[in-house]
Amino acid sequence: MNHYAVAAIYKFEMARTKRTLFQSIISPVISTSLYFIVFGSAIGSRITEIDGVSYGAFIVPGLIMLSLLTQSISNASFGIYFPKFTGTIYELLSAPVSSIEVLLGYVGAAATKSILLALIILATAHFFVPLEIAHPLWMLFFLVVTAITFSLFGFIIGIWADNFEKLQVIPLIVITPLVFLGGTFYSVSMLPPFWQTVTQLNPVFYLISGFRWSFYGVADVSLITSFMVMSGFLAFCLLAVTWIFKSGYQIKQ
Amino acid sequence: MQPIIQITDVNKIYDSGFQALNDISLSIKPAEIFALLGPNGAGKTTLISTICGIVNASSGQITVDGKDIVSGYRHTRELIGLVPQELTTDAFETVWATVSFSRGLFGKKPNPTFIEKTLKSLSLWDKKDSRMMELSGGMKRRVMIAKALSHEPSILFLDEPTAGVDVELRKDMWQLVRQLRNDGVTIILTTHYIEEAEEIADRIGVIKNGQLILVEDKAALMNQLGKKQLILDLKEPLVAIPSTMTDFNLQIKNEGLQLIYSYDTTKEHTGISALLQQLSSANIGFKDIKTDQSSLEDIFVSLVKEST
Incomplete structure (x- = not known):
């Protein structure tokens, strides 16, 4: 294991966060705070409790997931796309590093950044709503596994993208709608039966449900189902990344 | 003498069908300066990129220090430093950070003393905290060399190292190349400047349309054909x-x-x-x-x- 290379990539990516502190940390915190103010305090004060949880507290796991997913994808996709764009990828391709080490560096840094951001948002939520976490270890587990999975997904997008528009298109037109329609702001039981069925096709719904369970012990679907969907998506991402490294798709001729 | 690089029947055909390398066979001796000459699109950069692992060969075999570059990539790549033709840098990084990053990426323990020595030898020490975007083209070229030397390679590839640099820097680079060769580093350079090859090379190869049409000691070549x-x-x-x-x-x-x-x-x-x-x-x-x-x-x- 070339652990110096893993450390070099990881530190390099983390240093980029420091340089882009506003974009990486402050901007998502401000956006999430606005969600708490608008949905949690203003509108939420007029909505009754959902499954015994106040509306403001109910949306916290979903909002954390929204940031976690979008930031994991954004950090990892940009991390690998930027060297492709500038041409500095030559150094990575000519270095004595394995694909696992490259992944550990890029995906590890992207996941670390999004987990830190999620924890900051969680702390921010405390200012707006009373929070308690019923299963803190499960909460951390969901946080870490989701961050890793979607950072892997972001890495795939970064490899696939050959322009900045493609880099943005999946997070904007796929991930954000899936999170919004995955029960961030409501319980699936509040939807008409047809839309309940449609929601069950949305993989993000299972993540939010499982994550919300770790907070309040209530969920739209069983923990096992959430876990299986998450594992399935992680396995898909791992297979896709393995194929990318084997074939050299979009990185090596 | 055992060659440090052995290239045997290497071909490269891109997906477009373009054959960039055509049955290339070449041995590079340790601690020599080998200049690869050829017109634009001859296959110089493809050959270098293939040896360094950036491009996959379609067929043939390349060994570095006796190890296959595919199965023994860790060993072979540790030995190689590459200065690419393009000034590809992360514009927002400092000189110190980018050179230190390269050392780590190539599996070397952090060594600030060595990085300092390298930057000083390339007259970059006073620019160590400057961001890459603030540097001139010549300075960026020096940083590219510092990055390639950061992990103490025993083989250095220089792809058009003096393209677009002023006469003073060119001469500094020639001096550096000679110094590295004296320290036991094998140098392979591609160049458009024939005078560069004439000035510093020990051996010369000429490549055209992906074929190596001549490999000869410089002195013998001058003598034989001059x-x-x-x-x-x-x-x-x-x-x-x-x-x-x-x-x-x-x-x-x-x-x-x-x-x-x-x-x-x-x-x-x-x-x-x-x-x-x-x-x-x-x-x-x-x-x-x-x-x-x-x-x-x-x-x-x-x-x-x-x-x-």
Whole structure:
């Protein structure tokens, strides 16, 4: 294991966060705070409790997931796309590093950044709503596994993208709608039966449900189902990344 | 002597069908400076990129220090430093950070003392905290070299290292290349500047249309292919070559005021003494005399034309 290379990539990516502190940390915190103010305090004060949880507290796991997913994808996709764009990828391709080490560096840094951001948002939520976490270890587990999975997904997008528009298109037109329609702001039981069925096709719904369970012990679907969907998506991402490294798709001729 | 790099029957055909390398076989000796010459699109960069692992060969085998570059990539890549043709840098990083990153990426323990020494040797020390975007093209080129040297490689690839740099920096780089060779580093450079190869290379390879058309010691190449000329500036114009001198390879130029004699330096007798005697006998006087040898550039142009 070339652990110096893993450390070099990881530190390099983390240093980029420091340089882009506003974009990486402050901007998502401000956006999430606005969600708490608008949905949690203003509108939420007029909505009754959902499954015994106040509306403001109910949306916290979903909002954390929204940031976690979008930031994991954004950090990892940009991390690998930027060297492709500038041409500095030559150094990575000519270095004595394995694909696992490259992944550990890029995906590890992207996941670390999004987990830190999620924890900051969680702390921010405390200012707006009373929070308690019923299963803190499960909460951390969901946080870490989701961050890793979607950072892997972001890495795939970064490899696939050959322009900045493609880099943005999946997070904007796929991930954000899936999170919004995955029960961030409501319980699936509040939807008409047809839309309940449609929601069950949305993989993000299972993540939010499982994550919300770790907070309040209530969920739209069983923990096992959430876990299986998450594992399935992680396995898909791992297979896709393995194929990318084997074939050299979009990185090596 | 065991070659440090052994290239055997390497071909590269891109997905578009373009064959960039065509049955390339080449041995690089340890601690030599090998210059790869060729016109644009000849395959120089593809060959370097293939050895470094950036491009996959379609067929053939490459070994570095006796290890296959695919199965033994960790060992082979640790030995290699690459300065690419393009100034590809992360514009927002500092010089210190980007050079330190390269060292780590190539599996070396952090060594600030070595990084400092490298930056000083390339006159970059006072720029260590500058961001790459603040540097001039020449300075960026130096940083690219510092990055390539950061992990103490024993083989250094320089792809067009002096393209677009001023004369002073070019000479500094030549000095650095010689110093590295003296320290035991094998240098492979591609260049458009024939004078660069003429100045610093030990051996020269010429590549055209993906084929290696010549590999030769520079001195032998110059000797073997280099023609020499004796140029005489005559006192009076000469209308025709006298019949007593038709055996000599003579040409009249400059409206009869120059007589040019082409001869082979490798022959035991060049014929110069005999020519001068004949000129004296024929009462042909001259004001000045000089010699001229065909340059590597002439040889290169002639080789590339021949293979077309």
